[in-house]
Every structure is written in C-alpha cells, then in structure tokens.
Amino acid sequence: MSVSSPSEAVEAVEAVHSGPGGEPVLTVDGLHITVAGGRAEAVRDVAFTVHAGEAVGVVGESGSGKTLTCRSLLGVLPPGCEVSAGSAVLAGDGGAVTELTALDRRQWERLRGAELGAVFQDPASYLNPALTVGRQLAEPLRVRLGMTRARARERAVELFASVGLREPAQVYHRYPHELSGGMLQRVLIAIAVACDPRLLVADEATTALDTVVQAEVLDLLARLRDERGLALLLVTHDLAVVAEVTDRVLVFYAGEIVEDGPTQDVVHRPAHPYTAALLRVASLGDWNRRELAVIPGRPPEAGQAPPGCRFADRCDFAEDRCRTAPIPLTRTPGGRRVRCVRAAELTPILTAPPEEVPA
Template structure:
C-alpha cells in the first residue's frame, strides 16, 4: 500500500497471502493495496500472476483448496478476514458486487435475465414482486440497455455478449454496493463494446461514488479507466502508483516489458513481441526477485535474497533493487499505449 490509506477507504488488503493445494504452496504473497470511494484501481499482469485469487480473497469466495494464509482483508475499515459464510453472504450485493469475464456462465440459461435480476432484489432487499420488476427495468435502463422492458423477458442466449455484461453489471449494482470488483469484465468483448463498458463503469463511479477494483491484462483499458494501477508478477506486487506515471515512467523491468510487448494501436507491426521465458509456476519457492530469470537487467543482488518494495515517492513504489538505478530509469520510453476508444475509432476508419 502506498502511503497512508485514504480516510474514505472501502477495501483494504494488508500483507495478504493466499495458499493453494490445501496449504502446500503460497500463490499470493504479501499483497497490500487499498481502494477508496470513487476510485478505480487496476490490477494488471500475466495469467497466473495472482490477480484473480486476490480478488476472490477480497470477495470471500476462494476456490476449494485455497485459503487466506496470512494478512488481513478489511471492508470500510472493518476486518472481514475471518467472516463466517453467512457474514460474507450478507456482505455480497449490499456491500460488494462482482462482474467476471464470461457473463453467460454466471446466468441460468433457462430463465429470463429479468427474472434473475428481480430475484436478487427480492432476496437481498425484500422487495415485492411488482417492486422488484419495476426496479429491474430501471436498472437495465441505467446500464444503457435500450428497450429494457424487452430485455427483461429475454433468456441469455437471445442477447449479445455486450448486453449480457450490462445485465451482469445491473445485477452487481442492484443493491447499491460500495465496492465493485470487475475481473476481466471487458476481455471477451470487441473493442467497440469494450469502450462502451468502460464508459459505463466510469459513469457508475462518478454517479454512485463506487470504489472499483478492475482486473485486466489490457494496458490500454487500464490507462483509459483507472486512477491507479497495481502490477502483479508471480503472486507479488512488483509496482504500483498513479496510472499515468506507471505507464509513462515504469521503474520495474517487468512493467517495462509489459509495455514493450503491448500491441494496442500498432497495426503496422509485423511481429508479435513477447517477454522471453516463462513465469514461475504458482507457489514456486524462489530466493530473490521472481522476475530475475527473465530480466535483462538482473544482477547478482537480484537473486541473493528477498526484494522489498522500494518507495520512489509517496504514491509510487517498485520491487526492484535497481529501481533508482540511472541506467534502468533512463531507458527509452516504451510504446505509447492507445486507449480502447481510440483503437475502436481507428478500426472503424480502416
């Protein structure tokens, strides 16, 4: 966590460790971050870097065999780490909402989307059937669905991916939570629909004061939507800070590598750039920097012991022994990351 937590903190993670395989390995190590009301914080990193496990821990829905091994999870400054199952159920919907990558897999294919939204309202807010129906229509309209009364009566197979994601967002915000966790919520969508969902999330943040934890592998989306970004690698936070500062002046070699291989907006590129090597397996016990085996700037000190986050300012930190090395920080700027909206416009013009 950079600096002191904000006074309007909604979600706080402190030294979070998540174990897998019934405690045999640690997949998330020492993660600390906060999300304030009205703030959007992005999590970025390769698949398997620990982003989703961190989000599921924050939601109290870790998969079987996974558990919080150490650290604390707080919601509105109340420790919820050891909350009972019933306590988490009470918090879901009214305190926390969530949206995931494949909306169709979270909806019953045999029921209309409206009935599923109304059921949440009837269970969580004790609304009568007519009240739940009316509020469902209002919510479908609020997330930008045209003809919400028609959408209410459709089953998931009759709606597009973008429409289904809007339905899931309507369900997630139906009970007016203070925190929304969006895990790869725009990944499966084309760039035009992606840009619309980004704008919707921004509007919901502005109108409702939502705190949003947004997970994506797409740096263009992160740059367009988020206020701060937290970069994950192999279960650890390797860099965090304001999104523009991280993208314009990355101080960890992994963040620099992510930006170097990003292809957003570069339609002239003939070859797909990649980061050499493979990330370590989840829970691997590694002495020193976990990125050292793939890092062209690695030196002996990178492998000799644990690497701590280095504060570069009161809002920017990086887990690198060379974070202040002039040779590393003077590296040429990485490629310009274009916004999803700009990419959409360029695609339309082609």
C-alpha cells in the same frame, strides 16, 4: 502516435484523484494465499488500499496471483486455496468494518451483492438460463432491499436503462440466450450494482468481448464509478484496458505486487522492468507491421520462486544483488511503490514509450 508529455498526464490524473472522496473502502494488508492444500504459496504479502470512487487496476500474466487475490476478496477461492495470513477489511456504511478473511459462508452471502458486487469474464455462465434476466435482477432487490414485486420490477428496468441497455422494459422479459455477450455483461453489471455496493470487482470482465463492446463496457464501468461513487477493482491481463479506466494500477508478478502507482504515471514512466515488459506486449493502438514483443521465459511456479527478485531470470537488467535476497516493495515519490533495487536508475531507460522504440 502523439504522446502527451508525462507531466500533462500526471496533471490529468491528479485532477481525477482530487474528484472522488478519499476514505478507504477496501484495505488489504499482508495477504498471503496458499494453493494445493497449503503446500505452495501463490500470493505473498499483498497490501493495497482502494478508496471510495477510485478505480484500481490489477494487471499481471496468467498465474500472477491477481485472480486469486480478487477471488479471496469475494470469498470464492477455488478448492485447495486459502488465505493463510493477512487481512482484508471492507469499510461499510456508517463506519462499520468487515474483516473479509474471517467470514463464514452465511456472512459472505449477506455481504456479496449488497456491499460487494462482482462481474466475471463469462457472463452467460453466471445467469440462470431458465429465468428471464429481469427476474434475476428483481429477485435480489426484493430479497435484500425488501422491495415489492412491482417496485422491484420498476427499479430493475431503471437499472437496465442505467447500464445502457436499449429498450430496458423489453430486455426485462428476455432470457439469457436471447442476448448478446455485451448485453449479458451489462445485465451482470446491473445485477452487481443493484444493491448499491461500495466496491465492484471486475475479473477480466471485458476480455471475451470484441473491441467495440469492450470499449463500451469500460465506458459503462467508468460512468458508474462517477455517478455512484463506486470503488472499482479491475482485474485484467491487458495493461491497455487498465490505462483506459483506472486511477491507479497494481502490477502483480509471481504472487507479489511489483509496482503500484497512479495509472498514467506508471504507464508512461514504468519503474519496474516487468511493468515495462507488460507495456511492450500490450495492445497499444499501433497499426504498423512490427516485431511483436514477448516476455521471454516463464514466471516461476508457486512455491518455487527464487530467493531474490522473482523476475530476475527474465529481466534484462538483473544484477547479482537482485538474486540474493528478497526485494522489498519500496515507496518512491509521487505515491508510488516499486519492488526493484534498480528502480531509480532504470526509470529513465524504461520510460522511452514502447511505441517509439524502432521495431
């Protein structure tokens, strides 16, 4: 597999970065989320910013806190979970800002769909099976944007066309069960972007789709980002998916951000051993028989994290100093952050592209 040299990759990323406007859309700072009625902390001190037109990927294993973080931004935390500290600020039109952690139910309902769009893994369960998909798209247009019935319908057909559904006028009259999984996900994306939100959160939106449809939906998300200047927060467990469409990637482990940086930079020169481990297990377009890599051990359970580095027990490079005190998230050159005391010395070791490591 021909790997473009890291420097080329970085240039490509910078070209993308200079494109979209730079003002922050979402600023999360010091976010803590507790689970089990406040008895355990599942997300600790998460801070990041999403700029307008930027696509940010959030990756991590099951239970890394990535989904909880994303749900807290949508106000749909599961029962027993709550934001215990920190802030998440969504910048609205004309300089208005909204503190997401302080919203009540009514305020959430005004915000969602209008300024925040969301797409989830299982599109069928978010659509009403008894209504045509067209109606489910036209309804928010009429309610939120005050469109007339005819105008909303016209706009809905336009939106269906813009998310790549063929024969949108016919699709308008279809019921959810008449559409395939890929088409439903497109319908859901159309609903999510109908009111021109500034931020679209996609929580494992392509995980259940097959390869070709997944690639198409990722293409669609990238295109919407380009055309509408939409900020994108893509939550997934597959680093390869993130590498496809994002500018920047946040790597979550056991409720903390362990690495943050430009995507191509991070996937080609991981600074944290956990990122390197994720890269080893990711689907990499390698078609050969090989020993599939796994990350040994299990992540610590919420509230039972060790005092030092939370990844230390599964890390090949852990030393005594890793286990004593919490590791800070340190800024490194190139707009990256990493939570590893040995990051500087490890980067060259971890950089060897995993696909070139002999099986």
